[in-house]
Amino acid sequence: MISNIPALHFLIVGSLMFFIGVYGFLTRKNIIAMLLSAELMINAVAFNFAILNRYVFPVHLEGYFFSLFIIAVAAADAAVAIAIIINIYRNFDTIEVEEVDDMKY
Amino acid sequence: MEQIITYILLALMLIFSVMTVTSGRILRSAVYLLTVLVATAAIYFIMQYQFLAAVQITLYAGGIVVLIIFSILLTHHIEHRMENPVFWKAMISALAALGAVAMIAWVLKDAQSIQNVAGFIPPKMEDIGMALLSYGKQGYVLPFEVISVLLLAAMIGAIAVAKPALLQFKNKNFKQDDQ
Amino acid sequence: MVSGIIGTLVLGTITVLSYFTAWQYFFTDGKVDGAYRAITGFNHVWLTLTESLHIDLGVLLDPISVMMLLVVSTISLMVHIYSLGYMKGEDGFYRYYAFLSLFTFSMLGLVVATNIFQMYIFWELVGASSYLLIGFYYKKPSAVAASKKAFIVTRFADLGFLIGILILSFFTGTFDFAALTNPSGQVLGSIAGTSFIGLSVLSWSMILIFMGGAGKSAMFPLHIWLPDAMEGPTPVSALIHAATMVVAGVYLVARMFPVYAIWAPESLAIIAFVGAFTSLFAAVIACTQTDIKRILAYSTISQIGYMMLALGVAGYGGEAGSGFTASMFHLTTHAMFKALLFLGAGSIIHAVHSNEMGDMGSLRKYMPVTAITFLIACLSISGIPPFAGFFSKDEILAAAYTSQPIYFWVEWFVAGLTAFYMFRLYFGVFWGKKTEYKHKPKEAPLSMTIPLIVLAIGAAAAGFIPFGDFVSSDGLAHEASFHWNIASLSILIALAGLALAAWLYLRESSRPEKVAAGFKGFYTAAYHKFYFDELYLFITKKIVFELISQPLAWFDRHIVDGFMNLIGRMIYRFAVAVKRFQSGQMQQYAFVFVSGVVVLALIILIWWT
Numbered sequence: 051m052i053s054n055i056p057a058l059h060f061l062i063v064g065s066l067m068f069f070i071g072v073y074g075f076l077t078r079k080n081i082i083a084m085l086l087s088a089e090l091m092i093n094a095v096a097f098n099f100a101i102l103n104r105y106v107f108p109v110h111l112e113g114y115f116f117s118l119f120i121i122a123v124a125a126a127d128a129a130v131a132i133a134i135i136i137n138i139y140r141n142f143d144t145i146e147v148e149e150v151d152d153m154k155y
Numbered sequence: 156m157e158q159i160i161t162y163i164l165l166a167l168m169l170i171f172s173v174m175t176v177t178s179g180r181i182l183r184s185a186v187y188l189l190t191v192l193v194a195t196a197a198i199y200f201i202m203q204y205q206f207l208a209a210v211q212i213t214l215y216a217g218g219i220v221v222l223i224i225f226s227i228l229l230t231h232h233i234e235h236r237m238e239n240p241v242f243w244k245a246m247i248s249a250l251a252a253l254g255a256v257a258m259i260a261w262v263l264k265d266a267q268s269i270q271n272v273a274g275f276i277p278p279k280m281e282d283i284g285m286a287l288l289s290y291g292k293q294g295y296v297l298p299f300e301v302i303s304v305l306l307l308a309a310m311i312g313a314i315a316v317a318k319p320a321l322l323q324f325k326n327k328n329f330k331q332d333d334q
Numbered sequence: 335m336v337s338g339i340i341g342t343l344v345l346g347t348i349t350v351l352s353y354f355t356a357w358q359y360f361f362t363d364g365k366v367d368g369a370y371r372a373i374t375g376f377n378h379v380w381l382t383l384t385e386s387l388h389i390d391l392g393v394l395l396d397p398i399s400v401m402m403l404l405v406v407s408t409i410s411l412m413v414h415i416y417s418l419g420y421m422k423g424e425d426g427f428y429r430y431y432a433f434l435s436l437f438t439f440s441m442l443g444l445v446v447a448t449n450i451f452q453m454y455i456f457w458e459l460v461g462a463s464s465y466l467l468i469g470f471y472y473k474k475p476s477a478v479a480a481s482k483k484a485f486i487v488t489r490f491a492d493l494g495f496l497i498g499i500l501i502l503s504f505f506t507g508t509f510d511f512a513a514l515t516n517p518s519g520q521v522l523g524s525i526a527g528t529s530f531i532g533l534s535v536l537s538w539s540m541i542l543i544f545m546g547g548a549g550k551s552a553m554f555p556l557h558i559w560l561p562d563a564m565e566g567p568t569p570v571s572a573l574i575h576a577a578t579m580v581v582a583g584v585y586l587v588a589r590m591f592p593v594y595a596i597w598a599p600e601s602l603a604i605i606a607f608v609g610a611f612t613s614l615f616a617a618v619i620a621c622t623q624t625d626i627k628r629i630l631a632y633s634t635i636s637q638i639g640y641m642m643l644a645l646g647v648a649g650y651g652g653e654a655g656s657g658f659t660a661s662m663f664h665l666t667t668h669a670m671f672k673a674l675l676f677l678g679a680g681s682i683i684h685a686v687h688s689n690e691m692g693d694m695g696s697l698r699k700y701m702p703v704t705a706i707t708f709l710i711a712c713l714s715i716s717g718i719p720p721f722a723g724f725f726s727k728d729e730i731l732a733a734a735y736t737s738q739p740i741y742f743w744v745e746w747f748v749a750g751l752t753a754f755y756m757f758r759l760y761f762g763v764f765w766g767k768k769t770e771y772k773h774k775p776k777e778a779p780l781s782m783t784i785p786l787i788v789l790a791i792g793a794a795a796a797g798f799i800p801f802g803d804f805v806s807s808d809g810l811a812h813e814a815s816f817h818w819n820i821a822s823l824s825i826l827i828a829l830a831g832l833a834l835a836a837w838l839y840l841r842e843s844s845r846p847e848k849v850a851a852g853f854k855g856f857y858t859a860a861y862h863k864f865y866f867d868e869l870y871l872f873i874t875k876k877i878v879f880e881l882i883s884q885p886l887a888w889f890d891r892h893i894v895d896g897f898m899n900l901i902g903r904m905i906y907r908f909a910v911a912v913k914r915f916q917s918g919q920m921q922q923y924a925f926v927f928v929s930g931v932v933v934l935a936l937i938i939l940i941w942w943t
Contacts, residue, residue, distance in 0.1 A: 055162075058266050072251070073252040076244075076251065076921055076925050077240040085223065090172055090175060096211075100207060109276075111278055111293070114207060114278065121211060122305075125218055126305050128218075128219045128222055129310065133312070137316050148919060251932065255928070255935075
């Protein structure tokens with residue numbers, strides 16, 4: 051059983067994972083790599099929800115369903131993001147985020 | 156035993172997260188992400204959230220990552236190496252992230268007291284299904300429906316965005332007919 | 335072509351309905367106890383301002399509006415038919431008929447207005463459609479200038495009209511004609527006493543309203559637009575600038591006549607003076623012009639002066655009201671013969687392709703129908719019996735004689751001038767020198783000659799209508815007594831004018847030049863229309879533009895605009911500085927976003943703990 055592991059350890063790992071995602075999102079130049087970082091963040095959030103549900107309200111399932119819906123939203127989000135990326139690649143011949151700045155002022 | 160495995164899994168998650176955002180090769184990056192997601196699913200298993208773990212593996216690890224790998228193969232050479240981020244930019248980003256981590260750590264010091272509540276019964280598949288379709292208290296039928304509409308919209312949107320060439324082609328034909 | 339036929343058919347229907355209305359009104363419904371009453375056929379309250387002050391739209395039938403219905407619909411129908419031939423093949427044929435129908439609609443609406451504000455609305459519509467029609471050949475700069483001139487001059491006059499309406503309605507609290515023109519009305523008595531610079535407020539408002547009428551009717555000194563308005567197509571001149579729109583001013587005064595006659599006799603005196611002066615002034619100019627349409631235009635101004643004078647010398651009711659009847663009578667006959675003259679001129683221009691008298695001569699051989707109908711019209715306007723103009727002019731002269739003999743002598747002289755300039759035109763065009771034509775002039779097509787013939791019958795026979803039985807200032811029939819002494823005097827001077835014209839112009843000779851040389855200074859002044867256009871140009875260009883408008887324009891351009899430009903430029907500078915933030919670099923945005931969230935979260939945490 052995991053009951054003898056404190057919730058704090060899981061939460062620390064979840065938060066670190068989230069901010070590693072943030073770091074990746076800010077530094078990566080490749081749009082797909084940025085998408086990977088975003089997925090990392092989404093996963094971290096879902097993970098934290100599941101953990102808190104498991105430890106704080108084990109009888110109810112609110113956090114559980116939140117995780118479930120987050121995964122579904124992540125799926126939708128990834129599908130649209132990849133469609134956009136492919137379109138960008140087709141139009142700009144690159145997926146470097148710094149090259150794609152046609153919509154500035 | 157379970158405890159040791161759990162800690163190993165947590166360590167794997169952290170290590171591969173870092174590798175996901177630092178690896179120079181995009182395909183490897185995606186595979187590292189896959190590892191993170193699978194490790195997360197494993198922890199869900201250990202917590203006896205079997206359904207969630209299954210969804211995590213099929214949808215996340217199986218669906219999304221495969222999708223991403225496809226798009227990588229569509230847009231990159233397999234040998235492509237990404238250039239490293241500019242140093243000062245990486246530093247600033249790291250600083251922002253670390254600041255946020257520090258803040259979270261400060262909040263988490265209150266979470267030390269959270270202990271396992273006794274009387275945990277692993278959720279049964281039946282309960283989950285009923286909760287998803289019930290509209291009373293603890294019922295999730297509305298988000299369930301909304302998410303289905305969202306997925307439909309995302310699917311159509313993805314097709315519309317990714318296939319502009321097809322639409323343009325049709326328009327061209329139409330115009331030619333017109334003239 | 336379709337548009338013309340539709341317009342003509344619809345107008346034919348309207349004409350038939352008008353005649354039916356007239357029949358019903360004059361012989362069946364209108365007369366109660368021997369007097370014609372006003373019938374409000376239909377009235378719809380449109381805008382309510384106060385309890386009693388509201389703007390309505392409706393139909394008012396009384397002798398003068400029914401009479402105007404007949405005149406307007408008849409002349410308009412004739413012009414519609416005539417234009418089918420005249421405008422054939424022109425660019426913008428459809429546009430032409432649309433404008434023509436718009437004009438007819440506005441004119442009919444003006445005529446049947448139940449209240450002064452409805453009249454004002456249609457008055458402006460008439461002005462707008464007149465503007466459109468004068469500027470019909472919008473590619474010609476002179477036509478554009480003429481349409482602008484007409485619009486601006488009449489707008490200026492309408493300003494007076496509007497102010498007059500506002501003063502009147504402010505003091506009386508009503509727009510309604512029925513209340514305003516009730517001779518025993520209480521409405522006006524209260525304000526007749528209020529005085530302002532020597533005249534009562536009522537008189538002032540009536541003078542201002544007359545100013546609007548003077549603008550539309552081209553009275554001196556607002557006459558300058560009418561001769562230029564001849565730039566429009568000739569049938570339009572016949573319809574608008576001879577028979578219907580220009581008499582709107584006369585109609586307005588006639589409509590408000592009880593108010594003028596009973597409560598504001600001072601303004602009536604002004605009307606009489608302006609009418610008399612205008613008729614003399616325009617007749618003198620008409621004698622010297624060479625453009626046939628301009629001669630007709632000045633003749634129109636002169637004849638409208640007659641009508642105004644007749645109204646001006648009239649009183650309310652009984653024998654004194656004969657001037658009113660005479661004015662309306664002359665309006666009707668004038669509409670007939672002047673429309674005929676213009677349409678005849680149109681048919682001449684159609685054949686010769688020129689407006690100048692110098693290019694014409696001996697046309698009677700080529701265009702017999704036009705020549706005969708034109709002759710009838712000339713005889714009619716000159717006041718030769720038994721044509722229509724004789725009877726109406728005689729009544730005006732009689733009314734002037736019984737009221738103020740000085741006006742009689744002026745108008746008597748003008749009658750002679752009228753005969754002279756009309757026959758100068760007639761002889762110059764149809765007789766006179768033998769002219770060699772490049773294209774042999776042909777008689778106009780049937781669609782043009784039929785209206786000529788119909789109007790010629792009207793111009794010849796309209797004088798026998800017992801007009802006094804139908805139209806009078808107080809609704810009671812009054813027998814116009816025939817004055818042999820006045821009639822013989824006027825016939826005498828008309829024949830004298832005719833004879834002088836014949837002596838000068840029947841055969842080609844050098845006499846006209848000699849006569850002109852005899853009156854050299856006067857002739858040149860009259861030829862240049864007494865320099866009124868130049869005077870107005872001087873006033874507007876040299877005084878208004880340079881001394882008032884240009885400083886204002888400078889102020890507007892440099893101070894007002896400058897201030898606005900300053901604000902705009904400052905915002906622009908700011909925007910240029912700020913737009914660098916929007917770099918299009920997504921990660922930069924994300925970084926700002928993340929740091930913002932962190933900072934905000936920190937603030938909230940510190941706040942709470």
